[in-house]
Amino acid sequence: MKRGPFIAVEGPIGAGKTTLASMLSAELNIPILKEIVEENPFLDKFYQNIDEWSFQLEMFFLCNRYKQLEDTDLQYIAQDKPVISDYHIYKNLIFAERTLKGIKREKYRQIYHILTDDLPKPNVILYIRADLDTLLYRISKRGRAFEEQIDPAYLQQLIEDYDTAMASLAEREPATVIVPINGSEVDFVEHPEQFARIVAQVKELIS
Numbered sequence: 001m002k003r004g005p006f007i008a009v010e011g012p013i014g015a016g017k018t019t020l021a022s023m024l025s026a027e028l029n030i031p032i033l034k035e036i037v038e039e040n041p042f043l044d045k046f047y048q049n050i051d052e053w054s055f056q057l058e059m060f061f062l063c064n065r066y067k068q069l070e071d072t073d074l075q076y077i078a079q080d081k082p083v084i085s086d087y088h089i090y091k092n093l094i095f096a097e098r099t100l101k102g103i104k105r106e107k108y109r110q111i112y113h114i115l116t117d118d119l120p121k122p123n124v125i126l127y128i129r130a131d132l133d134t135l136l137y138r139i140s141k142r143g144r145a146f147e148e149q150i151d152p153a154y155l156q157q158l159i160e161d162y163d164t165a166m167a168s169l170a171e172r173e174p175a176t177v178i179v180p181i182n183g184s185e186v187d188f189v190e191h192p193e194q195f196a197r198i199v200a201q202v203k204e205l206i207s
C-alpha cells in the first residue's frame with residue numbers, strides 16, 4: 001500500500017471507534033471523518049421501539065454516510081490523500097440485517113447495494129472487538145441518555161454479527177487488511193505504550 005490510505009475503525013457500539021480514530025488522526029496528522037450521532041432525529045425513538053423505527057433510522061444512517069463518503073472521495077481518496085474514518089459503510093448492513101425484517105429488509109438490501117457498491121472502500125480496517133461488560137461500561141461512561149435503553153441482548157447480538165461480518169468481509173475482499181484489536185484487554189486510552197503499538201502497526205501498513 002503506497003499511496004492514499006483509507007483507514008476505517010470499526011467495532012460494536014461503545015468499542016472505542018471514535019476515540020481510537022481521533023487519537024490516530026492527531027498522532028498521524030491524518031484528517032478524520034466522523035459519523036453523525038447527536039443530530040440523528042430517530043435514535044431516541046428507535047431505542048424505544050426498534051420495530052417501529054428501524055427502517056427510518058437505517059435509511060437515515062445510510063443516506064448520511066453515503067453523502068459523507070461521496071464528499072470524502074472527492075476531497076481525499078480520489079486525490080490519494082490519506083483519511084481515517086470511525087466507520088466502514090458495511091456497518092449499515094450489519095445493523096440493518098439485525099433490525100429490519102421481511103419486505104423492508106429486502107428493499108433496504110437493494111438500496112444499500114445501489115448506493116454503496118461503487119463507493120471507495122477502506123484498505124485498512126482496525127476492528128475493535130470487546131466483550132459485553134466492556135461495551136456496557138463504556139456506553140454508560142459515554143452517558144448518552146437514549147443509549148440507557150439499549151438491551152444487553154441486542155448488544156450481544158451485535159458483537160456476534162460484527163464477528164461474522166468481518167470474517168465474511170475478509171473472505172470477499174482479501175486485499176483489505178483487517179487488524180483485530182482486543183478492546184477488552186488492550187487499553188489505548190490509559191496505556192500510552194499500547195496506543196504506541198497500534199500506531200506502529202498502522203504506520204507500517206500505510207508506509
Ligand SMILES: Nc1ncnc2c1ncn2[C@@H]1O[C@H](COP(=O)(O)OP(=O)(O)O)[C@@H](O)[C@H]1O
Nearest residue numbers: 013014015016017018019138141142187188189
Ligand atoms: N480503551 C478505552 N479505555 C477506556 N475508555 C474508553 C476506551 N475507549 C473508549 N473509551 C470510552 O468509552 C466511551 C465510548 O467510546 P467511543 O469511542 O465513543 O466508542 P464508539 O465510537 O465505538 O461507540 C467513551 O466515553 C470513551 O471515552
Ligand SMILES: Nc1nc2c(ncn2[C@H]2C[C@H](O)[C@@H](COP(=O)(O)O)O2)c(=O)[nH]1
Nearest residue numbers: 012013014037058061091092095099147
Ligand atoms: N440501528 C443502527 N444504529 C446505529 C447505526 N450506526 C450507529 N448506530 C447507533 C449505535 C449507537 O447508539 C449510536 C452511535 O454509534 P457508535 O457505534 O458510534 O457508538 O448510533 C446503524 O447503522 N444502525
